[in-house]
Amino acid sequence: MADRTESTTRAPVSNPVGLLRYRPWRGEFQGPLSASWAIARVSLGQIFRRRLFWALYAWSLLIFAFYFFGQYLQVFIETQLTEDSVRLGSGVTAMTVKPGDLMKRLSDVLKLNGSADTFGNFIWTEGYIVMIILAMAGSVLVGNDFHHGSLPFYLSKPISRWHYILGKGMAVSVFVHLMTTIPAIGLFVQYSLIVPDTWGYIVDNFRLLLGILGYGLILSTSLSLLLVTTATWLRQTVPMIMIWTTLFVFTRELARWLVDIQRYPEEWRLIDLWNNLYLLGQWCLGVSLTAIRPQPQPAYWQPALVMASVAGLCLLYLHRRIQAVEVVR
Numbered sequence: 001m002a003d004r005t006e007s008t009t010r011a012p013v014s015n016p017v018g019l020l021r022y023r024p025w026r027g028e029f030q031g032p033l034s035a036s037w038a039i040a041r042v043s044l045g046q047i048f049r050r051r052l053f054w055a056l057y058a059w060s061l062l063i064f065a066f067y068f069f070g071q072y073l074q075v076f077i078e079t080q081l082t083e084d085s086v087r088l089g090s091g092v093t094a095m096t097v098k099p100g101d102l103m104k105r106l107s108d109v110l111k112l113n114g115s116a117d118t119f120g121n122f123i124w125t126e127g128y129i130v131m132i133i134l135a136m137a138g139s140v141l142v143g144n145d146f147h148h149g150s151l152p153f154y155l156s157k158p159i160s161r162w163h164y165i166l167g168k169g170m171a172v173s174v175f176v177h178l179m180t181t182i183p184a185i186g187l188f189v190q191y192s193l194i195v196p197d198t199w200g201y202i203v204d205n206f207r208l209l210l211g212i213l214g215y216g217l218i219l220s221t222s223l224s225l226l227l228v229t230t231a232t233w234l235r236q237t238v239p240m241i242m243i244w245t246t247l248f249v250f251t252r253e254l255a256r257w258l259v260d261i262q263r264y265p266e267e268w269r270l271i272d273l274w275n276n277l278y279l280l281g282q283w284c285l286g287v288s289l290t291a292i293r294p295q296p297q298p299a300y301w302q303p304a305l306v307m308a309s310v311a312g313l314c315l316l317y318l319h320r321r322i323q324a325v326e327v328v329r
Helices: 001-007 030-047 051-080 099-110 116-145 151-157 161-194 198-204 206-234 236-262 266-271 273-284 301-323
Strands: 084-088 094-097
Touching: 030 051, 030 116, 030 161, 030 236, 051 116, 051 161, 116 161, 116 206, 116 273, 161 198, 161 206, 161 301, 198 206, 198 236, 206 236, 206 273, 206 301, 236 266, 236 273, 266 273, 273 301
Parallel strands: none
Antiparallel strands: 084 094
């Protein structure tokens, strides 16, 4: 009787040995490209778990808020102004100005008028925060795979070495678009909604929207290749920061000194990779080369050739470096 009571009250226990048997995959098989996206998701999760990322991302949101509310306030003030002249000062310092002309001058200085300069300056400013985060996240994204020997684990799967590079590059691209392209598109949509003729602004500036997408694509592709290459080479955070400082800060100051002070030809600005990306972005936005400051600047085809050469060298190094990794399948 006691045995019967115990058997009725005891919860059924599954056979632990049965859990060890072969269980076939019941999902849908996908191609190697889905593995690249899985690598990208894991890499993004590694970045998002860092508190420093969220601190710098909050900083970038402050820049976005400045442009967002700056555009709104400027359009609102312009619609409230009258054409009546206002007298400022007294005596010999007195001057008469029109509020509309004053706002136009402020608009030309701040560039919060929904023009190509607005979005070019916004992406340029956000790009500095992107470079800081990528310099510190390079060892986490790629360097640790070499340092801790986890790269053979990825390559032991039915994927090629290029799928691994593509996955890491996709992670960096998503991050760059999250910081630059998507907020810039948000500013474009916001400005189109606050101007009197919404559809007229969108139709007239549709090329500007395509330019924002092109600028973001150039930025994400170039930074992805540079990050994966330097992280594969250096692997540690401190050397990564030093190299990125050299590539994007030291070369910029050197180019300024050579061209602006020593009066060397403008082709010496091509050693500044960040200026090359900025020039390509301005070309996508339809900005005239003569309107870019400081002057002079090299022709648009020259930074395109330099960045294409840099991308080719990065791909060549990655192919040789990852090909040297021994894989046991």
